[in-house]
Amino acid sequence: MAFHLLQRDREGAGRLAGALSEALGAIRHCAQCNNFSETELCDLCATGERDPRLLCVIETPADLLMMELTRAYQGLYFVLMGRLSPLEGIGPNEIGMQRLLERAGDGITEEVILATNFTAEGEATAHAVGELLRQRGLKVTRIARGVPVGGELEYVDSGTLAQALLERRPTSL
């Protein structure tokens, strides 16, 4: 891309550079949910139409978009902007653990929903975050693990199937 811009589109390169440095100056983190925002509070935190008793902890802004696409969640978010990953030198400070604890301890939050990925690092992050939040007397839940909607047993990996079996639940009437 760099070669193309320098050789064939020097004007476009200038526009791109301008847009990038403008974004760098304008975009910061929302004071409440830690997501990218141009204002002190992001639009989602500022509306006042979301349920402030629910706080959903996710890894990235892309995950927040996915959650919003489901239209199944009406609470607020906290974006970690990463996950615990000792091998990459990402510890509790890098994912804003302290800020999350302060955010969740605001006295309004009743339930923290851990929605980090079901990868090894996401699970470790959920475990560590959940542990600290529970010590503060908060209700902590984790999104369900199991067979995807529309999924057939024959094509599901055996780890998922074993987990779905262990986490089976009573059928509702």
Add this chain to the structure above:
Amino acid sequence: MAFHLLQRDREGAGRLAGALSEALGAIRHCAQCNNFSETELCDLCATGERDPRLLCVIETPADLLMMELTRAYQGLYFVLMGRLSPLEGIGPNEIGMQRLLERAGDGITEEVILATNFTAEGEATAHAVGELLRQRGLKVTRIARGVPVGGELEYVDSGTLAQALLERRPTSL
């Protein structure tokens, strides 16, 4: 395959025909779990080493193999050999509903685990079967629906994510 056998491998065709009619004569349904078996009771039902209080309801013999691969289940099975599908003319009689009710009502079975697929037909089957079993006072559970093990939120369909959110569960200590 038929053209190949007739033109190039008439001897193989004879062997295949023999094997097939032998199988047709020898293989029937296990009297207990309804799976294919060469004996009155299949090996799995006959061992006596499985937990008779658990009964897992699945659609096909292939699903039974998948469940066994997980090594997470120690109970017995009932194979429906299909699913409810009104459009294909498959009703309660075709999936051995009556046999399942008799099997589950043996007085030893305590919990019936519904492990039909999470497709529309599989869900409808689980609902119908579960309803009838609950009326007979049995504990009925369904394997978990949610994000697969190793799954990342960003790449999961929104139906599954919504379901995982609705079926979130308290984290254990």
